[in-house]
Amino acid sequence: MTLIDKDIIAKKRTGRQSRNQIFKWLFFLCTMFGLAVLIMLITDTLMDGWSRLNMDFLTNFNSSRAENAGFFGAIIGSLWLMLVTTPVAIILSVGTALYLEEYAPKNKFTDFIKINISNLAGVPSVVFGLLGLAMFVRALALGNSVLAAGLTLALMILPVIVVASQEAIRAVPASVREASIGMGATKWQTVSRIILPAAIPGIITGIILAISRAIGETAPLVVIGVPTTLLVTPTSVFDSFQAMPMQIYSWVKMPNEEFQYIAAAGIIVLLVILLLMNSVAIFIRNKFSKRY
């Protein structure tokens, strides 16, 4: 009994425990800080924009008369943009990830490609805008069309999806893969029936993040020269178009104070569309994650 000095233990224990408590609350505060700022931002936007949110706002084109200004052209333009960006980005990046993880030989060249792709994820969006301007708008003479902007944004989000897909594919246990090949399945059969379905939840998480970034991106569109006012919606991918973030940006710059509220309403619509798109993706993800 005398071997244990209760005083020393009590002294040491309180120190450790209070440190434990301090760090617990510190991390809690970190979490709350982000959340509080987000809530403040959303309430502020909602308060500013709520009065402007009505059917007219959703069905009118942009206008210099504050009472007529609407978001219609921008909403449709952004949907067209996503219609090009999403499939192009998904096909290119999932293809890249599959090649790198499943087919590519393990050598220096493959490593070099992998490092480059990870680095591409950190390149500022303006640079992709300049790339799009030089390549799609001028060299391929696509002009400031949906196609040119869509391809530019697809390139921009490509590395994000590639990296996420790579992680997801790598996370598929080797045993499953080996079992499939052991049963006599070809590489493609293994990839399409075993690996892809198992990796889908991870891939979709990457896609959600990437699309959310693409739909709110302004800088590349400014560089490409997307118009701020266009009173028609595109009829093909070769037409020029408006985009939601560009429209919001141009409203914020207007001298008339009323446009600040209109911009806030625009932000709300952008957020709602973003959430809708994400919830479809999350629905698909949950459907697939149950099986594995």
Add this chain to the structure above:
Amino acid sequence: MKKNLFLTALLMSLMFILAACSDSGSEEDTGSEEGSTEESSEGGSSADVTGNINEDDEQIAGEGSSTVFPILNLLVEDFNADHGVAVELGGNGTGSGFSALIEGTAQFANASRGIKQEEIDALEDAGIEWTEFLVATDGLTVAVNPANDFVEDLTFDELNMIYSGEAENWSDVREDFPEEPITAYGPDQSHGTHDFFNEEVMDEEGVEGQLIQDTNQVVSSVVGDQNAIGFFGYSFYQENQDSLKPVSITSPDSDEAVEPTFENVMDFSYPLSRPLYLYVDNAALEENETFHTFMEFTLKNAQSAAEEVGYVPLEDEALEEELSKLPNLEQ
């Protein structure tokens, strides 16, 4: 299992296509509806436009100054309502406008300053002939916080002292001003307004102070800071009259301080009055009949449009002169 994946993918793409289709369908409805209501209110103003619309003409596009943007945006809207032609319009800055004109991606460029020599050279290299039109007038307005009870008027030299950083306190500007620090705000280099101020007041020596990209932020900075001074386009002052105090300006060649009022800006007696420009591709003006009609419409309605969005219109005589610059297509 595989079927499931394909089915979901198919469903998703179908949803997207459906959404796009139904949207473009309903767009025609709203378009014509809007058109008819607009026409009834605006019908009178454009009755004297004589030009024609040619369906085969190339899409009209314009790019340029965010200061000129609200006026042109209104004209584009009314032109679409009256003539059913949608013009593409951007507002990414005077510089972008000239680039687009040089590239040939826009037929007209909006500018809140006159064309620079390097832009003239670039247009010549590209083989583009151009015409300069004035569309409206703007008065670069200098304003202080309403709580500031000592600044009523300033000379060019005093403004120069403030925006070169030479004067740190108000007492450095004029002896009878209090010894309070000056905080100077202005729009940043992306704005024609900045260039104009730099040229007129600073003798191209550069503007010092807190330069901000969004002009609305310049206004709110002045509103929130007792010792602040800021400058911006007349319309920004117009929209915030109650929370700003305008400063009268004395030009170097007169002793009299002139207030930035509508009349003073319009007749250029206010020393920081400046014209707002449209630079137009001559070839487009001659070959694109619809564009010629658009320009005629723009000039004839420029006065009412400028006034509606809080700018100062051109005087009648000046407008006549601008209209006479349009080529006559009948020949």
